[in-house]
Amino acid sequence: MNLTEQMTQLAKQAKAASRELAKLTTAEKNACLLAMATALEQNADTIKQANALDMEFGAKHGLSAAMLDRLKLDDKRISGMARGLREVAALPDPVGKVLDERVRPNGLKLQKISTPIGVVVIIYESRPNVTADAASLCFKSGNATILRGGKEALNSNLLIAQTMIDAGKKTLAHFPEHAIQVVPTTDREAVPILLSLTQYVDLCMPRGGESLIRAVADCSKVPVIKHYKGVCHVFVDADADLKMAEEIALNAKVQRPAVCNAMETLLVDKTVAEKFLPVIGEKIFEKHVEIRADDLSREILSSKLSIGNSKLKPVAEQDYFTEYGDYILNVRVVDGVQAAIDHINFYGSAHSDSIVTRNEVHAKKFLAEVDSATVYWNASTRFTDGGEFGMGAEIGISTDKIGARGPMGLEELTSYKWLGIGNGQIRA
Amino acid sequence: MNLTEQMTQLAKQAKAASRELAKLTTAEKNACLLAMATALEQNADTIKQANALDMEFGAKHGLSAAMLDRLKLDDKRISGMARGLREVAALPDPVGKVLDERVRPNGLKLQKISTPIGVVVIIYESRPNVTADAASLCFKSGNATILRGGKEALNSNLLIAQTMIDAGKKTLAHFPEHAIQVVPTTDREAVPILLSLTQYVDLCMPRGGESLIRAVADCSKVPVIKHYKGVCHVFVDADADLKMAEEIALNAKVQRPAVCNAMETLLVDKTVAEKFLPVIGEKIFEKHVEIRADDLSREILSSKLSIGNSKLKPVAEQDYFTEYGDYILNVRVVDGVQAAIDHINFYGSAHSDSIVTRNEVHAKKFLAEVDSATVYWNASTRFTDGGEFGMGAEIGISTDKIGARGPMGLEELTSYKWLGIGNGQIRA
DSSP states (O other): OOHHHHHHHHHHHHHHHHHHHTTOOHHHHHHHHHHHHHHHHHTHHHHHHHHHHHHHHHHHTTOOHHHHHHHOOOHHHHHHHHHHHHHHHHSOOOTTOEEEEEEOTTSOEEEEEEEEOOEEEEEOOSOTHHHHHHHHHHHHTTOEEEEEOOGGGHHHHHHHHHHHHHHHHHHOTTOOTTSEEEOOOOOTTHHHHHTTOTTTOOEEEEOSOHHHHHHHHHHOSSOBOOOOOOOEEEEEOTTOOHHHHHHHHHHHHHSSTTSTTSEEEEEEEHHHHHHHHHHHHHHHHHTTOEEEEOHHHHHHHHHHOSSOOTTEEEOOGGGGGOOOOSSEEEEEEESSHHHHHHHHHHHSOSSEEEEEOSOHHHHHHHHHHOOSSEEEEEEOGGGOSTTTTTOSOOSEEEOOSSSOOEEEOSGGGEEEEEEEEEEEEOOO | OOHHHHHHHHHHHHHHHHHHHTTOOHHHHHHHHHHHHHHHHHTHHHHHHHHHHHHHHHHHTTOOHHHHHHHOOOHHHHHHHHHHHHHHHHSOOOTTOEEEEEEOTTSOEEEEEEEEOOEEEEEEOSOTHHHHHHHHHHHHTTOEEEEEOOGGGHHHHHHHHHHHHHHHHHHOTTOOTTSEEEOOOOOTTHHHHHTTOTTTOOEEEEESOHHHHHHHHHHOSSOBOOOOOOOEEEEEOTTOOHHHHHHHHHHHHHSSTTSTTSEEEEEEEHHHHHHHHHHHHHHHHHTTOEEEEOHHHHHHHHHHOSSOOTTEEEOOGGGGGOOOOSSEEEEEEESSHHHHHHHHHHHSOSSEEEEEOSOHHHHHHHHHHOOSSEEEEEEOGGGOSTTTTTOSOOSEEEOOSSSOOEEEOSGGGEEEEEEEEEEEEOOO
16 A cells, blocks of 8 residues: 555545544543543553653654653653543533524524534644644544654554554444544655545644644645744733733743743833833843843843843844744834734734733723734733633644634534524425 | 735735724724715716626637626626625624633633634636625625636726725725725736735635636635535435425425535435335426436336436436536435435535435434535525525635535624733733
């Protein structure tokens, strides 16, 4: 079987499995998820052995210490996967919800009902725990998954998926065994082939760095829900409570700088810049963050700061487009809320942006006109997260506008259909 | 300016216009739409002159009589466009609706709000009235449109759009003049260039034949909502009211065979085939429909039919995949509801399918397992239509699962954003 045949078989099997999956009851799905969780824990040793092969391969092929750490599965991480599965089992079933209902003048009753999407391809990088997380969320929402992890994690991913499938089959005689599949080859050509099979694959969700996502989006013929990057902003308005602004800005930058909802650029209204910048600058420098400042804020910071400013640098325009995911912050002084909105809509990534202000008019303008998935008023950008949104779990954060936008939980893994229930209606 | 620069300018202007459009109030949008309607009527003569150039070009380039008829604009069709605009003005604004609302334990209030999508490219074939219809629906939903009609309709399309823009500008000083743009060239290369500009274009909706849609989907880097074809089915169950089945099947096939929600294949349960097929066969033949029948139904039809059967032919497998849009019907006898579902999910186009039955178990199985945008129980497939669904107007019917599915009205032309309203919340 050549690669095209192999991928076609995988996709075809997934489509068939998705039809069976859609018929499972909530109780059946939850029983499977709980059994899968137990099986992951019970097979921890075998999973660690498979993972050891991956670690060895990774070490041989020069993976960095950080990458090896992400690849590693230990008991704690395997328990974490199992806990994740149990949490997904406890969440409400997103399928079969009546989203809309109407009776037409001719008596035809229309119902808009949430349904699974069908076959979802997930493409991700090194962490093998994504295999269990993504597969469980897709399974609960009635979708068959085809998982494509990093080549360095193939053994771990295959074994995690197999463990879940085996547990499902033991739990349920009619468990569709192709509900969860891992692409069994590391051939790079597998992805474009898989993503050309529009008759079988309904959606692709790449998770990882921007280049991975762009490469996937570039080759895919099936719809892709993307999360390119998080270039998030906090705007400190002229009418901000400056103490609140300080706390929000600090939290958005340093609480966890590596994540996508961390702030990359702080925008400060010019009327409060002289007062606010030295205060926040000091706090930011205390946390060893480098500041890349525009001329005005650099002038204020360098003249007013009592502490050393070796970490104060001039900003370049390209920096405003950059997701650092690191202890680096752009600072820019802007002339009013409109200038802040324009900056964000031009340089931002439509992920998460916040205004700090007591002024309701400014706040409402900002909330309405910033064209991002999540827009905050007097809160940290760090809340953009399925868990924080009460979705229970998250498969990603979409910066797209078609399909899901923002944090994606179980509901965001569904589509819908219309049912038309009549008693013989025909069209005149 | 070369073509790439020209398309980039178009897309960039549309993006800027979309930001302004998003700020317009419902009253402002409606006033513009009403003024546009009046302007189309007042400029009917100029529009007909532009259309005459297109008709001349079309005749010279060998357009068929049917195509020329579709291209032609007369007073009646221009009034029709104006009436359409007035209807859109009367519809509720789909933007700014609160779709979900929750307060988190930390007091952060989350609101999910409907928003415009942004920039929508519409690609369509000869009918120039689509220009006004599509532009008005996009305008009302706050989206900037870039319209690409058939090359034979360029003069008509440009003038319709210009008339609408001029009326908008007269009505509203801050009307964004690039809210509605027609691609000003017939160069075929314009489309792939436009659809590569993911930083400006948010969605593409091709409307037309399957080959047009495939070509667009193939080249597009922006999300595409597709309506490939309508291969719709009526399944006459073992427990059907056969009189009702007759009326529904006849309506689904002959009331308007050229449209996408017309039936292409009639599936009949084997237990009622002997009784039902001769009755429906006679009615169908009376309407001059050719029947392509499988062996069993051909045997029944040829032996039991009292009228001539020169229009009775054997079906080929490929026929089951085919959207005829014509006086041709496939007929197949199937063994039970599961076989009907399997046939539809395999050969159908996930558009509209109906079961006729008194048996609730069969009906519920069919509604649940047929994986189509709209599934009916005891009603004609012909109801899949924005107007019939109470959406007021329709920009298309999606057979996709990401974004809108089924009839697309104003609501289906929106995305959403999350607003997070706090009083200083930071993440711990």
